[in-house]
Amino acid sequence: MLAFLFLSPFIKVNGNQFLMFNILERRFNIFGFPFWPQDFHLFVISMLIGVVFITLFTVAFGRIFCGWICPQTIFMEMVFRRIEYWIEGDRNKQRKLARQKWDAEKIRKKGLKLIIFLFISFLIANVFLAYLIGSDKLIRYITDGPFEHLGTLVPLLIFTGVFYFVFAWFREQVCIIACPYGRLQGVLLDTKSIVVAYDHKRGEGENGRKKFRKNEDREALGHGDCIDCLQCVHVCPTGxxxxxxxQLECVNCTACIDECDHIMESINLPKGLIRYASEENIEKKAPFRLTARMKGYIAVLSIMIGLLIGMLFLRNDVEANVLRLPGQLYEHKENNIISNVFTYKLVNKTSNDIEDVSLKLMSHKGELRLVSTSDEFTVLAKALQKARYLLR
Known part of the structure; x- marks a missing residue:
């Protein structure tokens, strides 16, 4: 997933960037398929499909998107936190370093982390910019030199600072405070949703949890399998x-599952005390089944996907718009000739130039003459051709 996020803006499909969200020019590429302003309805349907899919996924599998797909979690856990562990050590060593006086060791470690974090933040900002303006334009800006494009360099440095702030300090607070998705759990989740869950029936037993003692028969004493080691709390990024x-703060990273399984193995108890399960599965041992709500979401999603596919097949590669020149009235000339000036816009949505394009009158008698261009012209790939013509 990390490679996908870094490489997506640099992958080309039929000459189109795999993913691009050029808001300023209103051009979007989704999985190599280009969307122009004239295709805004298709883009809206695509976004709605994404929303319905995430909603369905959340209803069925909880907040798994946050733990395994969200770029915030991926960069935090796969990049920044690993670098931090490599430089400063594990949680206990980091706390010890934080309490330590500013000696040579602390300055070296903190300084090295600062430099590496800033460099990676700058790299992420460049990739983010490639999603916005296109990888080709980004590469051209880099080769031209940063001072040739100060209007782009300044936002790039601002985003570098934002990413550094997020990954070096704000961290999981983004998920808890800034991201609205976590707050949808209360609306979307139910007792049949699969989430990261603690098996309280097994963990608590009849007499609750208890610290582990060797050679003790916990089952006979009525204690559950949870030994109250608090390791699941210590490894949780949101605490x-x-x-x-x-809970709202759970991002389904499964760190607690891995740590609990490790503890269970070390004391010869079955794994899975914390696992992916629904509340109904823990209470009644009921297997996962599609609910009526899930089936409804699947039906809506299927209809929308079918609608999008049909509209994509009906979509034209070239689109033309002809309008009367604003503020210009027709002219009545000699020999009862009426003259009008029109503007035309030709949008080439393909990756190839369209050559030898000409405009002709097909159904009426008269004369059509292009203004400021020759009778035949070329519409460049992924470009807009705009000009005027005189009709009389």
Whole structure:
């Protein structure tokens, strides 16, 4: 997933960037398929399909998107936190370093982390810019030199600072405070949704959890398998206790699952005390089934995908618009000749130039003469051709 996020703006499909969201020029590429302003309705349907898909996925599998697909989590866990562990050590060593006086060791480690974090933030900002303006334009800006495009360099440095702030300091607070998706859990999740869950029936037993003691028969004493080691809390990036149930702060990173499984193995107890499960599965051992709500979302999603596919097949590669020149009235000339000036716009949505294009009158008698261009012209690939013509 990390490679996908870095490489997507540099992958070309039929000459089109794989993913691009050029808001300023209102040009978007989704999976190599270009969307122009004239295709805005298709883009809206595509976005709605994405929203419905994420909603369906959340209803069925909880907040798994946050833990495994969200760029914030991927960069934080796969890049920045690993670098931090490599430089400063694990959680306990980091806390010790934070309390340590500013000696040579602390300055070296903090300085090295600062430099690496800033460099990676700058790299991410460049990739982010490639999504916005296109990789070809980004590469051209780099080869031209940064001072040739100060209007782009300044926002790039601002985004570098934002990314550094997010990954070096704000971190999981983005998920808790800034991101609205987590707050949808209360609306979308139900007892049948699969989430990262603590099996309280197994973990608590009849007499609750208890610290581990060697050679103790916990089952006979009525204690559950949870030994109250708090490792699930220590490894949680947002600091919650998963044993208290599903919470807003849980991003489904499964760090608690891995740590709990490790503890269970070390004391010869079955793994899965914390696992992906629904509340109904824990309470009643009920297997996962599609609910009526899930089936409804699937039906809506299928209809929208079918509609989008049909509209894509009906979409034209070239689109033309002809309008009367604004503010210009017709002219009545000699021999009862009426003259009008029109503007035309030709949009070439393909990756190839369209050559030898000409305008002709097909159904009426008269004369059509292009203004400021020759009778035949070329519409460049992925470009807009705009000019005027005189009709009389």
């Amino acid at each position: 919650i206790d998963i044993r208290n149930g599903t």
